[in-house]
Amino acid sequence: GAVVSQHPSRVICKSGTSVKIECRSLDFQATTMFWYRQFPKQSLMLMATSNEGSKATYEQGVEKDKFLINHASLTLSTLTVTSAHPEDSSFYICSAPGTEQGTSEAFFGQGTRLTVV
């Protein structure tokens, strides 16, 4: 199946700093990618839809200025957690549809464990 690579897998940062997480589709192009947040023992919560060449679409309650998304190319989307605080500590996961039309199954990255100290 399609491969989505996410980097880094783990990051620890100081409160007030910013952290960038990358999501790459390795063997296919993705005009759309999705960013999720997952708390322990809970399901995935969609944060935003990343659109290549245009602005991301954020879910209700997700701060745009806090979680900056840039979909710079057809194979790369980045999520930047700005001015991170301990409550931003979580598991962040990206996904991309297997086809450009976005109607196929979604493939997930390995996830990024963010710890803000």
Add this chain to the structure above:
Amino acid sequence: GQQLNQSPQSMFIQEGEDVSMNCTSSSIFNTWLWYKQEPGEGPVLLIALYKAGELTSNGRLTAQFGITRKDSFLNISASIPSDVGIYFCAGQRDEYGNNRLAFGKGNQVVVIP
């Protein structure tokens, strides 16, 4: 966002037993997906279902897309220790033309050797 009702939420089973889990929704979906997630990893796609009534197998896994398009089940036969993990159902492309995935809360499976 939408949530699917996934049951049971956790299961402790003996190695060699079969496992069955269910997912229901109040909305219609055109695609049902089943994922497995292990600790510290992203979800891995197990089975994708595209047609109502479709029954699909992947090794010891079998999943079906309900006729009403509002439910799906996943069976694991002859469970082994490496089946341990959290299994999520997901629906895609609902009746409102929404392509985003809606997830169930997950089913934690523990296999006892």
